Amino acid sequence: MRAKSFLFILACFIFAGTVYAGETPFSEFTSYQKAVDVQQIGLNDPVWDTVIPVRHPLQRQFLVLPKPAEVGVKEVFFQSVHDGKYIAFRLTWKDSTRNDSINVVNFSDAAALEFPVRRDPLPKYFMGEEGKPVHVIYWKAWRSKDQDQGFQTVKTAYPNMTSDIYTFDYSVKGKGTDKTQQEKEIFIPGRAANNPLSFPHKEIVEELSAEGPGTLTSKNIENTRGVAEWKNGTWTVLFVRPLAVNDASSVQFRIGEKMPLAIAVWEGGHLEVGGRKAVSPSWAEVKVE
Amino acid sequence: MRKVYNWQIGRNASYIYPENRPKKQWAIIFDLNKCISCQTCSLACKTTWTSGKGQEYMFWNNVESKPYGGYPIGWDLGILSKLGPQEWKGNKYTGKTLFEAADKDEKILYHLPEDADWAHPNLGEDEASGMINQGDWIATYPHRIWMFYLPRTCAHCTYPACLSACPRKAIYKREEDGIVLIDQSRCRGYRECVRACPYKKSMFNVETRVSEKCIGCYPKIEKGEMTQCVTNCIGKIRINGFVSTPDNARKDNPMDYLIHYKKIALPYYPQFGLEPNLYYIPPIHVAPSFLEQMFGPKVEKAMGTYINARNDHELQALLVLIGSTEKILHTFKVDEEYAYGYDEQGKEVVKVPITEPKIIRDYHDAKLNAYRQNTP
Numbered sequence: 001m002r003a004k005s006f007l008f009i010l011a012c013f014i015f016a017g018t019v020y021a022g023e024t025p026f027s028e029f030t031s032y033q034k035a036v037d038v039q040q041i042g043l044n045d046p047v048w049d050t051v052i053p054v055r056h057p058l059q060r061q062f063l064v065l066p067k068p069a070e071v072g073v074k075e076v077f078f079q080s081v082h083d084g085k086y087i088a089f090r091l092t093w094k095d096s097t098r099n100d101s102i103n104v105v106n107f108s109d110a111a112a113l114e115f116p117v118r119r120d121p122l123p124k125y126f127m128g129e130e131g132k133p134v135h136v137i138y139w140k141a142w143r144s145k146d147q148d149q150g151f152q153t154v155k156t157a158y159p160n161m162t163s164d165i166y167t168f169d170y171s172v173k174g175k176g177t178d179k180t181q182q183e184k185e186i187f188i189p190g191r192a193a194n195n196p197l198s199f200p201h202k203e204i205v206e207e208l209s210a211e212g213p214g215t216l217t218s219k220n221i222e223n224t225r226g227v228a229e230w231k232n233g234t235w236t237v238l239f240v241r242p243l244a245v246n247d248a249s250s251v252q253f254r255i256g257e258k259m260p261l262a263i264a265v266w267e268g269g270h271l272e273v274g275g276r277k278a279v280s281p282s283w284a285e286v287k288v289e
Numbered sequence: 290m291r292k293v294y295n296w297q298i299g300r301n302a303s304y305i306y307p308e309n310r311p312k313k314q315w316a317i318i319f320d321l322n323k324c325i326s327c328q329t330c331s332l333a334c335k336t337t338w339t340s341g342k343g344q345e346y347m348f349w350n351n352v353e354s355k356p357y358g359g360y361p362i363g364w365d366l367g368i369l370s371k372l373g374p375q376e377w378k379g380n381k382y383t384g385k386t387l388f389e390a391a392d393k394d395e396k397i398l399y400h401l402p403e404d405a406d407w408a409h410p411n412l413g414e415d416e417a418s419g420m421i422n423q424g425d426w427i428a429t430y431p432h433r434i435w436m437f438y439l440p441r442t443c444a445h446c447t448y449p450a451c452l453s454a455c456p457r458k459a460i461y462k463r464e465e466d467g468i469v470l471i472d473q474s475r476c477r478g479y480r481e482c483v484r485a486c487p488y489k490k491s492m493f494n495v496e497t498r499v500s501e502k503c504i505g506c507y508p509k510i511e512k513g514e515m516t517q518c519v520t521n522c523i524g525k526i527r528i529n530g531f532v533s534t535p536d537n538a539r540k541d542n543p544m545d546y547l548i549h550y551k552k553i554a555l556p557y558y559p560q561f562g563l564e565p566n567l568y569y570i571p572p573i574h575v576a577p578s579f580l581e582q583m584f585g586p587k588v589e590k591a592m593g594t595y596i597n598a599r600n601d602h603e604l605q606a607l608l609v610l611i612g613s614t615e616k617i618l619h620t621f622k623v624d625e626e627y628a629y630g631y632d633e634q635g636k637e638v639v640k641v642p643i644t645e646p647k648i649i650r651d652y653h654d655a656k657l658n659a660y661r662q663n664t665p
Contacts, residue, residue, distance in 0.1 A: 064456070066481070067394040102495045104346070105404045105480070142498075154343045157495045163345045187341030190497025193473035198497035214457045216477065271401070274456055274479035 027056050027284035031080035031087055033255075038086035043227045043238045048090060053077035058265060058278035063126050064213045071278035072267025076111075080286060087253055087288065088240045089113060091263065098230040099268025100141035102152045107268040109141040109230075111237050114262040115251035117209070125262050125283040127210045135251045136208040136216065137224050139237050141268065143204040144228045151200040196220060204228060205239060209249055213275065221247060243288070258285045290388065293448060296535050297559035297585070298382035303389045304562075305396055305453035311467035315445045315505050316532035316566040317519060318547055318554045320611065322573060322595065323526040326352045326414070326438040333521035334442075338504065343496025346407050349503035350518040352440040356579060358413030364489040367400030368561070369582075375560055377586045386562025387450065387487055397450050399484045407492075418576070430573055430596070437572040440527075442518060443490040443503035444557075444565030445469045451502065454485030466531070467566070468505035476500055487561045513632055514615050525612020530619070532566060541620040543607055543630070544568075551604055553591045555584040570595060606643045614639040 036047045056078050060071045072095065079090040091111055099109045115135045116123050123132030146152055154161065168176040168184045185191040190198035196206075196218040205226035207219045224241040243253040253259055262280040266272040292301045293308040334350040351360045359365060368387070375384025390398040417436040425433060445462075449469045452460040459475035460482060462468070471482070471491070476499035482491035483500060491502045506516035514520070515529035530544040538549035547554040547568070554568035571580045573592045580588045598604050606628035610621055616638040618630035623643070630639040653660055 065394065065396050066454075066456075069392070069394055102498070103404050104407055104493050104495060105401065105483075107480075152495070154345065154496045158345075161345060165340075166342060167340045188343065188494075188497055189341070189473045189501060190476075190494060190499045195474050195476065195497065195499055197478060197499060216457070274477070274481060 026282045029054055029078050029286040031082050031286050031288045033289045034081045038083040038088050041088050043229055043236055051079045053079050059281050061275050061277050061279050064275050068276040072270035073265040073278045087243050090238050092236045095235050095267055096233045097269035100145040103157045107271050107273045109268045110266040112136050112138040112264045116260055117249055127213045130211050133209050133211045137239055138206045139226050147204050253288050255288050258287045261286050295564050297556045297564050299380050302386050302562045304448045311464050313531040314467035316544055317527055317529045318568045319440055320526045320570040321437055323524045324438040324440055325524055327523050328352055329521050329523050330518035333517040337517045343494035347492045348410050350442045352438050354414050355437050355439050356418050357416040360410045361402040361406035361489050368487045371398055371400055382560050388562055396454055397485045401484050431576050432574045435575045437575055444567040445505050447564035450485040450563055451482035451491045454481040466510055468507050471500055471502055513617050515617055520615045528611045530617050543618050543621050553594045559585050609641050613641045
């Protein structure tokens with residue numbers, strides 16, 4: 001009896017070992033080649049009716065403190081198509097609250113795709129590791145609302161707020177009103193420090209690189225077009241980018257090859273932000289058909 | 290979690306990083322007996338540092354009325370009720386600090402205020418601890434019904450919760466003066482610092498989408514001057530300087546003298562385990578039970594020392610040095626008549642009489658042949 005339990009426990013360890021060594025990808029997806037112009041593809045393009053969404057389970061981020069006790073989104077549906085030049089990823093998940101407005105304690109709904117910059121050796125799936133960077137393609141609902149309704153400011157967050165005066169921003173011409181915008185923004189610290197988050201952007205998707213938890217850095221390039229829509233308690237987000245780009249630290253897709261990827265989703269209504277997120281259990285793979 | 294020594298609670302305590310004290314530690318002492326909540330400090334800070342878009346609601350320095358006031362509302366009640374009742378044994382805190390009480394998935398026990406909690410910077414102003422009955426009058430210490438004003442900035446803690454909570458290491462503590470700063474180019478606005486700081490002194494800027502906090506007026510500190518909130522204080526209730534650890538305390542350092550020698554200035558909520566560097570001379574009219582929760586077990590003794598200040602020449606001398614100069618005093622000296630303050634190079638920067646000279650003039654001015662009258 002004792003020997004049997006021992007063997008059972010040993011078998012469990014061996015099984016767990018193979019899963020966590022990442023030898024077998026947790027999910028396998030396919031990016032189907034389609035005769036459509038993927039660069040121009042829309043969120044609800046008929047081509048998406050021809051690709052079956054693959055369910056991908058998500059779990060709470062469990063490697064780095066703080067960890068969410070529970071996450072708001074536990075599964076996401078994945079679709080992908082390409083036309084030989086451009087590749088599109090479409091994520092769909094249920095979220096009953098639309099969190100795309102900024103205030104002092106609001107957190108944004110968001111989703112990200114993570115790819116290794118180099119596949120051999122494969123970086124750790126969670127944010128990469130030193131010398132083995134990952135490329136993160138990150139959509140944030142705040143930026144979708146910025147694109148739809150103009151960059152959200154303190155005035156849009158608190159329309160009924162009054163403030164007597166801002167330095168160098170007087171309604172009457174006087175000392176200091178001739179200052180340049182840059183000079184005025186000395187009083188807006190994030191902008192004065194050139195933080196990319198503090199400025200409007202063309203795309204709703206931010207591209208970043210990371211070499212381990214806490215090292216996420218904006219790449220300040222915009223090769224990915226994003227489209228997002230919240231309807232009837234469901235977010236649908238589309239990421240479209242060229243298969244290959246002229247940047248050594250970006251992911252490059254090749255036809256016929258498999259590319260590891262991981263997915264993360266944040267439910268803003270659940271106060272999820274940063275490491276408080278739902279993640280893929282390990283690297284998944286997408287085969288570019 | 291690491292073990293670090295926290296002298297304010299008399300024991301080793303848990304922290305995310307190893308002990309790494311700066312060469313000098315920025316600190317402010319406030320005499321709460323003298324604060325009248327004129328908010329000159331709040332405005333001095335606001336006009337200097339937070340006049341920009343997105344900073345409208347920010348008061349890096351605020352003054353609130355205790356027991357009911359708070360900015361953000363309920364910051365203290367929120368975290369105290371989560372921590373629950375805890376014990377001191379003598380001068381040693383045997384309860385749990387916020388790091389020790391953290392859930393296994395968190396770095397620290399925290400309270401996250403709601404959006405509207407930040408919208409009323411002085412709600413509860415002048416609210417007393419209870420109803421005043423007919424016939425109540427102020428005859429004894431402590432008063433039966435009381436309130437007091439509590440001015441607060443960032444405490445530039447020795448073990449900052451904000452710094453330990455930031456997953457990006459965007460917050461750092463300066464080696465030269467212990468000031469804690471958020472790198473505005475590195476922050477990504479996760480607001481882990483806003484969650485973690487029990488004093489709620491990290492604030493999110495919706496215009497820039499990153500967090501900000503009190504910068505301890507570091508450009509002034511670098512010039513040997515005290516912060517804006519300190520130097521603009523009308524009531525001369527504050528002094529800014531550098532505090533040592535108890536084993537390195539110098540009796541001629543005004544901060545060490547009040548904190549370590551006279552033990553009259555006490556850290557607020559030391560039980561949180563952050564070793565904050567705001568120190569308060571407790572208000573002597575307030576119920577000690579409330580003050581003990583806020584300042585720890587040494588509070589009644591500190592109140593006694595303050596009441597007895599009239600018989601303590603040296604302490605009196607130091608209390609008059611508070612608010613007498615814009616320069617940071619590294620040492621002080623007292624003689625029979627005067628208190629002297631010196632800068633880091635040992636140069637005298639201020640000399641003040643301990644008792645203002647009193648001159649009684651005759652009722653009749655013989656030179657002008659005029660009678661002097663008091664005109665009420």
